[in-house]
Amino acid sequence: MTSPATAASPLTTSVHNLGKIRILDLFAGPGGLDVAAHFLGLESIGIEWDANACETRYSAGLDTIHADVRAMRTERFDELPDDINVLAGGPPCQTFSVAGSGAGRRALEKVTNLIDRLVTAKSEEALKRIDEELSSPGDDPRTALVLEPLRWIMAAIESGKPYEAIILEQVPAVLPVWHAYKRILEGGSLPQGIKYQAECDVLNTEEYGVPQTRRRAVLIARLASHGQVALPDKTHMPFIRPKKAAAATLDQAAREQSARSEDPHSKSSGPEVWVTMGKTLRKTSKELQRSEPYVVVSNYGSGGDPKNRGRRNSEQPAFTVTGKISRNIVEAPDGRPLPRFTIPEAGMLQTFPQNFPWSGRDQAQQVGNAVPPRFGVHLLAAALGLGNDRLKEALEKMDQWPEVSEEERERLRKVGCGDKTDCPSKPPHPSVYSLV
Incomplete structure (x- = not known):
């Protein structure tokens, strides 16, 4: 059997005598x-x-x-x-x-x-x-x-x-x-x-x-x-929800994160700011590309209240991708409805390549x-x-x-x-x- 990769050659690793994997x-x-x-x-x-x-x-x-x-x-x-x-x-x-x-x-x-x-x-x-x-x-x-x-x-x-x-x-x-x-x-x-x-x-x-x-x-x-x-x-960096989650910008969040850093003198060599939905989905094809800011409203309630739906903007990471991701509402900051996430987009939020060939039924569940x-x-x-x-x-x-x-x-x-x-x-x- 083979994979898309060529057959792996013996590896030189820090693991003693592991060889071909x-x-x-x-x-x-x-x-x-x-x-x-x-x-x-x-x-x-x-x-x-x-x-x-x-x-x-x-x-x-x-x-x-x-x-x-x-x-x-x-x-x-x-x-x-x-x-x-x-x-x-x-x-x-x-x-x-x-x-x-x-x-x-x-x-x-x-x-x-x-x-x-x-x-x-x-x-x-x-x-x-x-x-x-x-x-x-x-x-x-x-x-x-x-x-x-x-x-x-x-x-x-x-x-x-x-x-x-x-x-x-x-x-x-x-x-x-x-x-x-x-x-x-x-x-x-x-x-x-x-x-x-x-x-x-x-x-x-x-x-x-x-x-x-x-x-x-x-x-x-x-x-x-x-x-x-x-x-x-x-x-x-870990994502720490800003006080105004739907309005915070990436720069604001980065400043908050840096302020929490134990060693503020090591910012240049420390961890990067988390990757955003906006940055990820701007890499899609022209047909899917989301160039304007948006807000995602979770399908799940927060704090035990099903009516209290969490909100994330496009300069924040997505909520956990589940098989119900297609139920998440996507809207412009002014409340105007936007298209919901497609299967390729959901896959990209999971870090699959944008052209990964999702097939068969229940594709949202497969992604989640x-x-x-x-x-x-x-x-x-x-x-x-x-x-x-x-x-x-x-x-x-x-x-x-x-x-x-x-x-x-x-x-x-x-x-x-x-x-x-x-x-x-x-x-x-x-x-x-x-x-x-």
């Missing part, structure tokens, strides 16, 4: 992490069950297996390429999301307790009991999917080829689970006593040049023999579910020790996506799904992967 992306969606890998010159392959997301991946030329992540692990693990050595993934987050029902948040204590039992289970029967507890009446079955990366880590160790690096991301409520992962990864209780160095925390994507405020719980890990690992360095590729570049570079030069080179070429021929798309469809008898035509586990 090939990434397995679980719950790959339309390809945010795979797009990041492409711009870093790395190979990747994604597992995704949703046919619409797979259509986007095929159109973009991304290596894909259209399958259920759990079925691939339990029934088809040996079909994966032998040279995979990095695991990445963002398990479905609906039950952990603030916007969801909260089932995952209520299950956090249960999940973190079951992690210890998962790594010490000595029989299939013990593993089955864990699955039964996670799917007991009243629990959302999607909650169990946050344990899938750990199961894949253990499966790789038992196959004799442990992953050399791991990158996971989810909504902030999952941070306690990542802390439990970190304890397991570093503690020596994995099969064969394998140990990793790991770090986890909640990161703000606008501090990595993404033109939206999006908070994600992140874990990165590296085999202990490869040395220390650290979360990526922040490159931009994706990992912002620019954020993914920072995560991969940190986890793999690629260095600042490699990082900077990748970030500078993210505006355009390479064209993919229809012949290549058809080849990827055939590789990903064969004659379609192996592809799920509906969610493989009822309600497990349903979107909200």
Whole structure:
């Protein structure tokens, strides 16, 4: 299998003996992490069950297996390429999301307790009991999917080829689970006593040049023999909402940010001001270009009041991009209605290239579910020790996506799904992967 990038050559990195990198992306969606890998010159392959997301991946030329992540692990693990050595993934987050029902948040204590039992289970029967507890009446079955990366880590160790690096991301409520992962990864209780160095925390994507405020719980890990690992360095200021959010200009906001700086003498070498919606969407084609100032009115209420809709202007980062982004009202400062965000624009606010070939149905949901590729570049570079030069080179070429021929798309469809008898035509586990 190939990707839009040419095959990655062996890398010279600060990671001891990592060599050629090939990434397995679980719950790959339309390809945010795979797009990041492409711009870093790395190979990747994604597992995704949703046919619409797979259509986007095929159109973009991304290596894909259209399958259920759990079925691939339990029934088809040996079909994966032998040279995979990095695991990445963002398990479905609906039950952990603030916007969801909260089932995952209520299950956090249960999940973190079951992690210890998962790594010490000595029989299939013990593993089955864990699955039964996670799917007991009243629990959302999607909650169990946050344990899938750990199961894949253990499966790789038992196959004799442990992953050399791991990158996971989810909504902030999952941070306690990542802390439990970190304890397991570093503690020596994995099969064969394998140990990793790991770090986890909640990161703000606008501090990595993404033109939206999006908070994600992140874990990165590296085999202990490869040395220390650290979360990526922040490159931009955090967005702090001005008192008059709809009226503040970028210059006003920058002055406010600078005033809050702990070291006002280091402004020239400190982080940049966050990237704005206006700057991002001015890069679009003439048909889409938004040259005049505008205000975005959120679809969601603020402070628990559904009528109190948040407002951001075009010289500020966007609200978190979700599958409901098309419901956000866009208007001129004088209240005159303007066209709402298109799918390409929503993708650009997620830092996908403006010409990324969104395909299939539910495209707004695909965009909202994706990992912002620019954020993914920072995560991969940190986890793999690629260095600042490699990082900077990748970030500078993210505006355009390479064209993919229809012949290549058809080849990827055939590789990903064969004659379609192996592809799920509906969610493989009822309600497990349903979107909200």
